[in-house]
Amino acid sequence: MNSPRSHSRRATRRLRLVAALALSITLPAQADSVTDWNALASGPVVGPRFGGPQQQARAVAIASLSVHDALNSIQSRFNTYRPVTSAPGNASPDAAVAAANRTALLAMIGALPAPPTPAEATARANAIAAINAMYDAAIGPGAPDASEAAGIAAGESAADTIIALRYADNGSGGLMPIDGSGTPNLPAYSLPPSVGVHQATPAPEFPAVTTPAFTGWVFVTPFAVTSAAQFHAPPGKIFKVTSPKYASEYNLVKSIGDARMRGAQPNSPPSDIARFWPAGGLDWNGNARLASAIRGLDRWQHARLFALLNMATADALITNMADKYTYNFWRPVTAIRWPDDGNPFTRSDPTWRPFLQTPPYPDYPCASTSMTGAAAQTLRRYFKSDAVPFTRTVNAAINPLPPPLVDLPAKTITRSYPSLSTAEQEQAMARVYSGIHFTEGCLAGLKAGNQVADWVFARYLQPK
Numbered sequence: 153m154n155s156p157r158s159h160s161r162r163a164t165r166r167l168r169l170v171a172a173l174a175l176s177i178t179l180p181a182q183a184d185s186v187t188d189w190n191a192l193a194s195g196p197v198v199g200p201r202f203g204g205p206q207q208q209a210r211a212v213a214i215a216s217l218s219v220h221d222a223l224n225s226i227q228s229r230f231n232t233y234r235p236v237t238s239a240p241g242n243a244s245p246d247a248a249v250a251a252a253n254r255t256a257l258l259a260m261i262g263a264l265p266a267p268p269t270p271a272e273a274t275a276r277a278n279a280i281a282a283i284n285a286m287y288d289a290a291i292g293p294g295a296p297d298a299s300e301a302a303g304i305a306a307g308e309s310a311a312d313t314i315i316a317l318r319y320a321d322n323g324s325g326g327l328m329p330i331d332g333s334g335t336p337n338l339p340a341y342s343l344p345p346s347v348g349v350h351q352a353t354p355a356p357e358f359p360a361v362t363t364p365a366f367t368g369w370v371f372v373t374p375f376a377v378t379s380a381a382q383f384h385a386p387p388g389k390i391f392k393v394t395s396p397k398y399a400s401e402y403n404l405v406k407s408i409g410d411a412r413m414r415g416a417q418p419n420s421p422p423s424d425i426a427r428f429w430p431a432g433g434l435d436w437n438g439n440a441r442l443a444s445a446i447r448g449l450d451r452w453q454h455a456r457l458f459a460l461l462n463m464a465t466a467d468a469l470i471t472n473m474a475d476k477y478t479y480n481f482w483r484p485v486t487a488i489r490w491p492d493d494g495n496p497f498t499r500s501d502p503t504w505r506p507f508l509q510t511p512p513y514p515d516y517p518c519a520s521t522s523m524t525g526a527a528a529q530t531l532r533r534y535f536k537s538d539a540v541p542f543t544r545t546v547n548a549a550i551n552p553l554p555p556p557l558v559d560l561p562a563k564t565i566t567r568s569y570p571s572l573s574t575a576e577q578e579q580a581m582a583r584v585y586s587g588i589h590f591t592e593g594c595l596a597g598l599k600a601g602n603q604v605a606d607w608v609f610a611r612y613l614q615p616k
Contacts, residue, residue, distance in 0.1 A: 185246040185290065186219060186454040187441050189253040192286055194437035198279045201261060201272075203336070205434075205523065206369050206469045210333060211260050212437065213375055213462035214314055218252040220459040220613060222310035226303070229452050230613050233459070234313050236306075244303035245451055250290035251307025257283050259315050263327040318373070332371035341367050343480055347493050348393050350480045350514035354489060365512040369473035375463040376608040380474035383603045385517045385596045391481060399497035401590045405484045406504065409587025414507040415553040418560050425578060426507055426585035428565045432546030433579065434520055436465060436527035443531060443542040456613050461530045463612065464605040468526035471600055472519045481516040484587055505554050506587025518589050518597035524579045525601020528572040533609040542575075543568040 192198055193215045194208070202211040217233045225236040226243045239248070261280060267273035291300055315327070322328040341364035343349050353362040370380045377383065390398045407413065414423045432438070440461055449457065487493065488504045511519065531540050544567055551560035569575040576598055583589035 183441075183445070184451050184454060185249040186223075186451045186458065187444075189219065189249055189286065190216070190437055190454075190458050191441065192282060193253060193257060194435065197282045198257060201264070201276050201279045204366065205519065206366055206372075206466075206473065207333065207336065209462060209466040209469050209523070210372065211257075213459075213466040214260065214318065215253055215256045215311075216455070216459040216462045217375075218256040218307070218311035218314045219249050220455040221314065222248040222252040222307040223452050223455050225306045225310060227452065228616060230456050230615055233612065234317070236310055236313070239306035240302045242299050242302060243306050244299040246290055247296065247300040247303030248307040248310075249451065249455075250287050251304040252311045253307075254283055254287040255308045255311035256315060259311070259319065259327060263319055263322075263329060331373040332368070335368050335371075337365050338368045341477075347490065348391065348482055348487075350482045351486050353483065353485055353510045353512075362510060362512040364514070366473050367477055367513075369470060370477060372470050374467045374470050376612055377467045377471065377604060380470050383471050383600050383607070384478075385475045385600050387479065388481065388516050388590075388592045388596060390516075390590050390592045391479070393487075393493050394495045396497065397592075399495050401592060402484070402487060402495070402498045405584050405587060405590055406488050406501070408585055409484060409506055411505045411507045411554055411587065412557065414585065414587075415551075415557040415560065422581075422585040423507070423560075424563075424565050425567070425582045427548040427551060427560075427563065428544075428546055428567050429520065429579050429582045430508065430586075431548040431565065433544055433567065433582075434523065436461065436523065439542055439544060439575075440527065440531060442544060443535075443540045447535070457530075457534055460534065460609055460613055461527055464526040464530045464601075464608045465523045467608065468522045468601040468604040469519060471604055472517055472522040472597065473513070475517055475600070476514040476519070479516050480514050481593070483510050483515050484590065485510050503554075508551070508586040508588055510588045515589055516593035516596060517600055518580070518583055518594040520583060521576070521580050521594045521597030522601040522604075524576055525598035526605045527601075528576050529602040529605035530609060532572050533605065538571045538573050540572050541568070541570050 194212045199208045199212065202208050220230070221232040221234060221236050223245055224230055224232050225239045226245055226248060258280065261276060267276055296304060318329060318331040319327040320330045328334060345351050350364065352364060374380065389395065390401050392398060408422060414426065417423055437458065440457060444454065444457060485504070485506050489500065489502050491500055513519065532538055546565055548563045548565055550562050553559050580594035580598055583594050584591055
């Protein structure tokens with residue numbers, strides 16, 4: 153039986169955990185140590201230290217799997233990702249969660265290349281401090297008791313096992329990635345300009361010309377799917393740029409994704425939708441925390457949910473980059489400024505600019521909808537329903553606009569979704585409203601993400 157002192161220590165630790173997160177993260181109503189750490193790992197202090205969305209998805213998947221396996225070494229309720237040694241029955245689950253996260257996150261941060269700027273060095277130091285503060289709050293002052301010590305050992309062991317799958321000793325006492333993630337932009341993109349071929353975004357863009365990136369992400373080892381080509385998207389109908397289909401999609405994005413149109417309608421639903429998703433709506437860990445907050449999940453169930461979700465999104469983005477650099481299809485900003493694509497139903501505009509910044513990789517399929525499709529399908533499978541509602545509030549940053557328009561000010565935007573499919577479809581259209589995608593690529597991304605999630609969910613972390 154737990155003593156009053158044990159109950160008091162747990163209550164005190166929970167208060168410290170909440171305090172450690174309060175400055176940067178809003179917790180949902182039904183939170184526990186798993187959701188608290190997920191909020192930190194995927195949130196603005198720690199997540200961006202790993203790089204772009206592809207790199208962040210990989211890092212959060214590693215941390216989430218570490219947590220899942222650590223908890224199931226204490227109480228074996230779900231199949232683990234990798235074999236684990238059974239922990240003592242009295243091991244503290246919260247200590248295991250804290251140790252798994254801290255071990256995995258600090259190992260991955262330590263293996264990053266040197267910070268490219270002083271600002272990033274400071275941001276990285278702040279992330280390390282936040283992780284350590286969260287850990288200290290979880291364990292409490294003084295030496296860990298026997299339960300905490302057993303939980304710490306379980307968490308560290310699980311994290312070490314997952315880290316060892318993707319990192320090795322670099323010969324200097326540190327770690328280096330061995331899963332292909334260490335050279336995300338090699339080989340360098342070199343296709344010459346041509347009709348239908350992706351190029352660096354042309355000037356005048358904002359904030360500058362964007363060079364194609366993540367050409368090497370196809371070589372990253374997936375977490376669950378057999379290869380980056382397993383769910384290869386079929387060629388798009390829009391690839392035939394002389395076709396009516398292409399002209400229809402070209403003219404749609406040219407019209408509704410134009411920075412001048414969106415800037416002239418700053419508070420319209422399409423403008424808000426375009427800004428909402430990159431401002432935080434694409435944080436599917438946060439969306440999952442909101443959607444699951446009222447469902448009474450315990451730590452084991454939360455850990456399984458986030459491990460499945462992050463494996464699926466990480467693998468969907470590996471799949472996505474493989475397809476993008478197979479097809480190398482151009483973005484709207486290149487297409488619309490092109491002098492003559494040979495289609496009699498398209499008209500070039502050399503001054504056209506998208507509402508939002510064009511991402512640094514080809515159009516087809518869409519990366520953000522691949523991630524959304526994977527996350528939404530995981531939630532659908534987990535809760536056995538599409539009716540998984542959530543409401544999200546984000547703070548959209550200042551939005552630059554071309555002269556003579558005035559930049560849009562920062563804005564708080566709230567969106568509500570009665571179902572996951574509603575959120576998926578809106579996010580797909582958001583990229584068209586943003587002027588950065590053709591519609592077909594967005595829908596192809598959703599489909600591929602759904603397929604990856606189905607594969608992961610059917611084969612990994614099953615109940616015992």
